[in-house]
Amino acid sequence: MDKQVVMQKQEIEQLRQSAQCVLDFYDELAELADSKRDLIPMTLFRAVAALTLNPAENGVEVRDIRFTPKELLAKVTEIGLLKKLPKESEASEWVLRHWANLGKEIEKRKSHLQEFSSRRNMEFYPWIGKEESTGGQANHSYYYLITKSLDEQALIDNRQYPCPEGGLHYVPESLSNIPIWARWISGFVLKGWQKYAFLLPVLVVTLLALFIFYVLLFQGIHGKISAVTWISQSLVALGLAVWVYSAPLYRVVIHRIVMAPIWMAPLKESNVQLELKRIGTDPETGNAIRELRLMIYSAQCPICKARVEVESGGFEFPFRLVGRCLESPREHVFSFDHVTKIGKPLRK
Numbered sequence: 565m566d567k568q569v570v571m572q573k574q575e576i577e578q579l580r581q582s583a584q585c586v587l588d589f590y591d592e593l594a595e596l597a598d599s600k601r602d603l604i605p606m607t608l609f610r611a612v613a614a615l616t617l618n619p620a621e622n623g624v625e626v627r628d629i630r631f632t633p634k635e636l637l638a639k640v641t642e643i644g645l646l647k648k649l650p651k652e653s654e655a656s657e658w659v660l661r662h663w664a665n666l667g668k669e670i671e672k673r674k675s676h677l678q679e680f681s682s683r684r685n686m687e688f689y690p691w692i693g694k695e696e697s698t699g700g701q702a703n704h705s706y707y708y709l710i711t712k713s714l715d716e717q718a719l720i721d722n723r724q725y726p727c728p729e730g731g732l733h734y735v736p737e738s739l740s741n742i743p744i745w746a747r748w749i750s751g752f753v754l755k756g757w758q759k760y761a762f763l764l765p766v767l768v769v770t771l772l773a774l775f776i777f778y779v780l781l782f783q784g785i786h787g788k789i790s791a792v793t794w795i796s797q798s799l800v801a802l803g804l805a806v807w808v809y810s811a812p813l814y815r816v817v818i819h820r821i822v823m824a825p826i827w828m829a830p831l832k833e834s835n836v837q838l839e840l841k842r843i844g845t846d847p848e849t850g851n852a853i854r855e856l857r858l859m860i861y862s863a864q865c866p867i868c869k870a871r872v873e874v875e876s877g878g879f880e881f882p883f884r885l886v887g888r889c890l891e892s893p894r895e896h897v898f899s900f901d902h903v904t905k906i907g908k909p910l911r912k
Contacts (some may be wrong), residue, residue, distance in 0.1 A: 569701055569886075570626065570880070572620065572626070572822045576624075576625070576626055577619055578711045578810060579616060579622075579626055579633035579709065579710075579711060580616075580617065580618045581614075581628040581684075581686060582616075582686075582688065582690035582709060582710075583614070583616040583617040583620060583690070583709055584613075584617060585640060585680070585684060585686065585689070585690050586609055586610060586612075586613035586615075586690050586709070587610060587613055587614065587617075588680075588684075589677065589690075589745070589889075590609075590610055590682050591604065592680060592735070593606070595864050595869075596735065596737075596862050596863070596871060597620070598737070598865060600669075600740075601647050602774050602898070603667040604640075604646070604662050605644055605662060605665045605669040605670075606666075606669065607640055607646075607663050607671075608636065608640060608643050608663065608666050609666055609692070610643060610698070610888070611636055611639035611640045611643060612631065612636060612639075612692065612707060612708065612709050613690070613709060614639060614643075615631050615635060615636070616629055616637050616708070616709045629708060629813070630695060630706040630707065631706065631707050631708065631730070632704045632705075632706065632707075633656040633658070633659035633660070633704065633707070634652065634655045634745055635656040635704070636655075636659050636707055637650065637655045637658065637659060637831055639837065643797070656704070656705070659676045659707065660705070661693065662688040663692070663707060663856070664744070666692060667692065670692065670740070670741075672738035672740055673737070673738055674738070675721075675738065675859075676735050676736050676737060676738070677689050677690070677719050678714060678721075678722055679721075679722045679735060679736065679905070681714070681726060681734070682714065682718075682722035682723075683722075684725060685723045686714075687713065687714050687719070688711040688713050688714060689709050689711070689712055689714060690709055690710075690711060690712075690713060690881060691709075691711070691712045692707070692708070692709060692710065693707075693708050693709070693710040694706070694707050694708075695707075695708070709743075710720045713793040717843060718844070719759050719843075721841075725904040725905070725906050726906075727785060727906055728906070728908045729909055730866060730867075730886070730908070730909045731866065731909065732863040732864065732865070732866050732872060732897065732907045733863060733899055733905060733906060733907075734861045734863045734872075734874070734887065734900065734902075734905045734906070734907060735837045735861070735862060735863065735905070736859050736860075736861055737860040737861070737903075738827075738857070738858075738859060739830060739833065739836065739858045739859065739860060739894075740830075741830045741832075742829075742858060743828070743830065743910070744828075745826070746747070746827065746828040746829075746858070749813075749828060749838070749858065750855050750856060750858040751855060751856070751857070752855065752856040753843070753853065753854070753855045753856075754840070754853070754854045754855070754856070755846060755853045758776070760847075779828050780846065789876050792835075793799070795813075801879055804852070811839055812824060812825050812828075812883065813838075816838050816839070816856070817840060820839065820840050820841075820902070821837055821838070821839045821885065821902045822885075823835075823836070823837060823875065823876050823885065824836040824837060824838040824858055827880070829858070831861065834861055834875075835860060835873040835874060835875045836858055837859050837860065837861060837874060837902075838856065838857075838859075838895065839847070839856070839858075839859050839902065840854050840855070840856055840857075840859045841854060841855055841856075841857055842854050843855045860873065860874075861874040861887075861900065861902065861905075863887060863898075863907065865891070867888040867889070867892070868889065868892060868894050869897065870889050870890050870891035870892075870896075871889070871890045872886065872887045872889050872890070872896070872898065872907075873887065873890065874887050874900050875887075875888055881910070884899075884900075885900045885902075886898065886899060886910065887898055887899070887900050887907050895911055896911070897910045897911055898910060
């Protein structure tokens with residue numbers, strides 16, 4: 565058989581698997597009680613996957629599997645989750661706006677999407693593409709599904725481990741609506757000079773402490789004891805505040821994943837993790853390149869099918885993160901390993 569024909573069939577089969585992967589990915593989000601699974605961006609993702617599946621199964625060439633705004637809007641309407649339908653004349657503008665939102669949404673869910681694809685023994689994962697209109701009333705922009713290959717680091721990160729009896733499998737969920745003052749943290753890459761950025765808060769506090777010490781010494785020499793007492797109390801308060809707010813940034817360097825403090829998390833989220841994830845290797849030094857990420861790890865409880873979220877182990881499991889079922893948090897408790905993403909029961 566001609567090599568080009570074989571490659572075309574392989575491309576079509578990969579596209580078909582990617583389309584089915586998107587539909588099954590939605591089912592997993594439903595099992596995890598994901599609150600954003602039925603919003604317009606993910607519904608648009610399902611729509612383009614559903615439209616792709618039929619022609620891909622019938623062997624249509626990949627370059628011909630693309631869709632107009634009207635076709636996408638019709639499929640979204642068929643899925644039936646829109647409360648307010650745009651007019652047909654507004655289809656192009658509507659799809660354009662929400663396609664951009666879809667791009668942002670799946671970028672946030674990229675880790676989960678890659679991990680889900682790996683569990684299906686796929687070395688690629690679904691993504692989206694767009695062909696811009698050449699202009700003119702009769703010319704449309706076209707939207708379509710594509711496949712992206714998993715890079716070497718993604719294949720390592722998403723290696724599958726056997727789940728023990730009664731255990732569960734955690735999935736990573738990226739956060740949206742991160743507070744403005746904490747957005748610099750998620751996505752901060754520790755490479756080159758940026759590694760030393762962690763030292764900046766310590767340097768600032770040290771310089772401030774030296775200044776206050778100088779003031780204390782000066783006030784003490786001149787007998788202004790009340791001023792010394794006030795400044796001492798302020799120094800203690802400042803030290804405690806700095807430790808509480810910045811400690812997770814230093815503990816995550818040692819433990820690789822910790823619970824994020826309240827000031828980093830969105831208001832509606834309570835169990836958020838700060839992870840220092842390896843994303844590659846520096847070709848010049850051979851050292852690991854790591855990135856800070858604000859994540860939520862969740863799973864489906866194997867006992868009652870409710871949602872499990874990772875939180876601090878507390879007094880019962882000190883210095884550990886554990887998964888607790890939201891329906892039975894005292895009894896349905898599981899271990900948590902962010903590398904294997906596997907948890908085993910901690911109750912007999």
